[in-house]
Amino acid sequence: MAIRKFGPVVALLACAAPAFAEAAPKEKEVWITIGSDALEPARASFKEKGLVALPAPALEKGGVAALRVPESQLEKLAEAMHDKLNRCAGFMAHDSEAQARAAVEGTSAPQALASLVSYTLNNSASVNVMLGGVQELNIRNTINSLSTSWTSRRYNQQGGADAATWLKNQWTTIANGRSDVQVAFFTHTSTVSPQPSVIATITGTTHPNEVVVIGGHLDSINTGGSTLSAPGADDDASGVASLTEAFRVAMANGYKPARTVKFMAYAAEEVGLKGSADIAAWHVTNGVNVVGVLQLDMTNYKGSSYDFAMVTDNTNAAQNSFVTSLISTYQPTMTYTNISCGYGCSDHASWHARGFATSMPFEATMSTSNPYIHSANDTLTNSTNSNASNSVKFSKLAVSFLGELAKGATTGNTPPPVDSGGGGGTINTATYDATLKAPRCTAAGAGCDSGSLLNGRGGLGPEVNKPNTINASCTDGASGTYHSDESNDRLKVATTDGTNLAAGKQVTVTATVWAYSASSDTLDLYYTANASSPSWTLIGSYKPSGSGVQTITANYTLPAGANQAIRANFRYQGSAGTCTTGSYDDRDDLIFSVQ
Incomplete structure (x- = not known):
């Protein structure tokens, strides 16, 4: 039966196997998956820089390829993705060949959860209270702290670990001892250490087993070299600062969600979405019902005339419509357009690959995105005139997302029904x-x-x-x-x-x-x-x-x-x-x- 169903695939794998049956490499190698459209631009970049050529894929299907590369090439690959295709990361790293092959086999997945959540807008009283509390100065201060306190927040350097500790302490202070809120590290495998991810969880009051996730990535990178400064003010201190402010105004206004809400700062995004991949896999393995994910990766550089650019590939179409309805309802003067950013361009792709509904609103179109990222020049000064005014609208979008998807209420307001239809049932x-x-x-x-x-x-x-x-x-x-x-x-x-x-x-x-x-x-x-x-x-x-x-x-x-x-x-x-x-x-x- 297996041969009848998988004859062609088995043959393909058999042909690919000899390329990886050599003696153990001199340095550690890792498996990655990458969009087929990015292979030739990446090879051209490697050739221009005199680097060892990328190997042929071991498996390629549905516009995605799996191959094994030296770990030292990951940063050069990230540099190629940025220089040639304006992509951040642009590939996914995997702990094993089996994981990489599974990722290739699953790349044709359409929208998985579109009809399983009722995207109703019925919580304006609580959302508007939180919107009114968003402050630019708080976002600016978080960006400044993350981008100037350490030379780099690289996932495998002490600065990356120290930044995680600092953020965990900040979020713990914001939680202010509430018994329904926990702030903790998510410790990764040795491939991500020493930087952990940081997760703040507000347990839902009536639907605690349904989870809403809002995330951004904590690490930074300078693709010119591991010893160079990587302030990462826009990429992605801005996203982490935006979601931090959403968490702060929720706590300041006594917000208690009906569904559980998790705020996440992911480790090691820049080298293949490693942190978010671990976390998304954990949620699948533990049967956690994640009903929606919002990714904030770069929020403080206005390169486009549009206020938001909605990523349409590797995201959920129904949830994207919900997000744009939030923009139209709660920030009606803001404009948006649709873009595609390619395979593995940010942490939302880790959740999408696992079948969860994801959305990623971006700060610009790909051709007008921040030219300073992945360098020593990714500073607050080079974002938006040394302030965080552009990030404010992303914090407000995160607030409306959690308020309308997780429901619940701020102090003094009545919680609306969850997943209500015409009769308001649950x-x-x-x-x-x-x-x-x-x-x-x-x-x-x-x-x-x-x-x-x-x-x-x-x-x-x-x-x-x-x-x-x-x-x-x-x-x-x-x-x-x-x-x-x-x-x-x-x-x-x-x-x-x-x-x-x-x-x-x-x-x-x-x-x-x-x-x-x-x-x-x-x-x-x-x-x-x-x-x-x-x-x-x-x-x-x-x-x-x-x-x-x-x-x-x-x-x-x-x-x-x-x-x-x-x-x-x-x-x-x-x-x-x-x-x-x-x-x-x-x-x-x-x-x-x-x-």
Whole structure:
């Protein structure tokens, strides 16, 4: 079966293997993935500088290539990406060949979570309070501290570690002892040490298992050499300062989000997004339901007539529309345009590669971006007349993002409903029911969402509590590779009118799957009125529109029954069934309460 499905890929890997079967290299080598469009410009840059040529890719697919390079070449590669393509980083570093190959196999993923969050704007009272508190001087002071206190914030130098300690102390002071707020280091592997990432977490009041992330990168680089000054005022002290001010005004106004909010300052972005890749992988492995990610990388240089440039590649289209609606609503005088920045251009790409909804508003178009970055001249003086006026609008965008996606309220305001439809009901997030052995929402609401509990298939990928079928009645197929072959990753059921789940109500089932082939794969959706003793009724069988992450929806009417369930049977070929036997097939259930 595996040969039948993967014959051409196996042959490709076999051809590539001899290039990497030589004796151990003289210096440490690392695996990277890079956009195919960047290979020739990078090779040209290396040739101009008299450097050892980049090797041929070991695997190339969907516009992305995997290759192994000496670790010492990473900074030169970053320099080439900046000089030739105006990209920051522009590649992703990986701990192993397997990770690099998996990244190549997963590059065709379309939008994964677009329909799983209701992007409503209904929290203006709290958002406006926080917007009114944003102060340019605070942002400026943070940029100054990060860009002048150390010669460089390089990930592998003491200045990088010291900057992380300083920021952690700043955020701890801002948190002011609140019991629902934690500030901590995220310690990375030896490839990133000694610089840790820094994470400030505000635990959600009603939906703590749903997470909103706002991030920027802490490290800096001078591509001319590791001993040269790298103040990194715009890249990316400005982004870290912008999100720090958003965190400060949230704390100053007693903001308590319904969903958990995490503010992140990533280590080692400049050498292949290493810090954010570790963190995104951790969230997948631990089944954390991240509902949205906003990346702030360079916010204080106005090179374009537009106030924001929305990155459209390796981001989520639905969330991007939400972000632009935030601009139009809360900063109506600001303008925006769309740009693409290429593969791996900032930390949002790490989250996107893991299937999370991401957005990155940038300070300029690529052709008008800051010419001083990655050099000793990336100073506050060369950003916006020695002040942080351009970053203010990004802090305000971060405030509106957390206020409208995480919901909740500032002191004295009433929290709006979370994920509300027309009737204002709540979409509940499932937890694992150890008795029925499947994800379950026990509370009444407008819907039930499995979150990340189903992500993967059996022993392939991070699926927890496998097989996640009622009474473990149907095991998963064991063939293939995570996010190369078939898997159910998420299930959601919700009323179409936003009122609570009740007999006679029409509901929409939203299934997120990883498809191997649009022609060979099929999703069978079923429902039962009694989860404790299921008798399954077919809703329908549906074909994915392509390979990679796909979202499939179907409607049906709820029968009578207090404890109901849906089943997703995702199969490679074969016929419809509640528990097909193919070795690539995946079945998952979701149990929910009905009034």
